[in-house]
Amino acid sequence: MTATAAASENILELEDVHTFYGSIEALKGISINVRQGEIVTLIGANGAGKSTTLRSINGLNNPRRGRIRFQGRDITRSSAHDVVKRGIAQSPEGRRLFPRMSVLENLLMGTFQREDRNNRKAVNADLDRVYSLFPRLSERKQQKAGTLSGGEQQMVAIGRALMAHPKLLLLDEPSMGLAPIFVERIFEIIGEINSQGTPILLVEQNALMALDIANRGYVLETGSVALADDAKKLKQNEQVQKTYLGVD
């Protein structure tokens, strides 16, 4: 796989996706894509449909209309556990760790659907990778996840998603509720994971940090894509600066 060929290849495509909560239409026809090797970010206000977009992709809220393709295969109606098996892992909003399991058990839950989950060597290599990204976690292996600080929980959530060997990583609000110093660290690590070859779809309220790290971005407004462009250009966009970056 050459770099140019990989860069132009769509790993994920959403085409006119409509997703509902009951009778409420949360996504009103969204089309986005993620290419091999990219970081793509979704920014927008609360309720714009960022998390719903992720829930449509990961199978927790199947769209009512439209089409989602992952690596060319249709996953529009796939159930959540099938989507994971195809290679999409997520670090969810609010971390959603298993509070009464230890850090190690939580990380191992990430390998649940892997074919080589019983291969000690492979699993340990991945654990080492997570521990090298988050050295703090190796000190807290046996601690119950529910007793960790918010920043540490976020590390476990991302680490757990990495343990699944994802071909695409979904990150939902990884900076939420974290101290500024943690936020910078988390974003550094997101960049590191991406440079190791994993494409990332990043949902963030911290638009500035997100656009800094991403290749491309989509601005969502009340369930539709309002803007789509290179991250650098979005950062220069007057409207984006006013609404999301707090520039007057």
Place this chain on the structure above:
Amino acid sequence: MATEASRQQPVSRLRGFYAAGVVPWVGRLLVLLLFVWLGVNLVKTPADFGILLVEGVTLGLVYGLIALGYSLVYGILELINFAHGDVFMLGSWMTLYIGVQQIGLTDSSSTGKIIWGLALTLVCAAAFCALLNAAVERIAYRPLRNAPRLAPLITAIGASFILQDVGLHQLGPAPVSLPNILPTSTVFSIGGNNYTWDHLIVALTALPVLGLLVWLVQRTRQGRAMRAVAQDQEAAAMMGINVNATISFTFLIAGALAGVAGLLYALYSTNIQFDQGFTLGLIAFTAAVLGGIGNLPGAVLGAIIIGLIQQFNEGLSWHAPGSDWTQSIVFAILILILVFRPEGLLGERTPEGG
């Protein structure tokens, strides 16, 4: 999360009492009186006390198998499966149907026939109850997964009545006697009180089943899936766990335990009845609540305590209320626990016991 909120509610209502320190003292006084009563009985009739202790643990192990079914299901769905007691009753019926009527086990059967006959009956009862319980979940609970909490509770009671009527149709309204298939000779005596082989065999069958369950929940991939689903269904799905299949599996296991309990109870009491699932189900449910509903070791601990209370109450001679009062005492415990210690004896510990 929702359970924690509802657990705190009764406590806050009692805050005034707590501030005055009344409730803890009343509680301690009650426990103290209980121990004084047990102590006096121990001194007066040590032999009776000893045998009742052993019998209480035996009975408690059978209750424990039923209580675990309530706790497993509650742990994963926060639903009280009221049909569980009736699944247990049909396990006893299967013992009658397969063991006695089809295989023809009697008190004079040869040892070899008793062993293979009961093993076959055990497998049939466990498999039948497992499938039945999973079917109840599929038909009566799963479609209501996102409905208000009250809805599956009502269908649970409905399922309970339906299964009870199946039992009524098969067993008739009167109690049905089974032959003493297990040997009733004495294992040991405590001051003239005999502990018999049938009771020992019942206890010795329950124990490995409990061990198997612990192994399943703690050590296997399915068990990990169960624990994950119990803690966070959506997060479990994001790990690639098939949540519906895991819930079905939990009902299968709970049902199999009820089937084993049904067989053991039938052999233990040699008397079964179509409505035994209602009373014994509630007793086992009380045991699960006493230990901390959703907590697996708690369910077994609660069941052994309830078994002991029942035996002591019915067997001790000095100021024991007697068997007429057993159910009142058990349900008084249920009320007291729900009001004063809703998290049960093993408190904050968790559904999977870890």
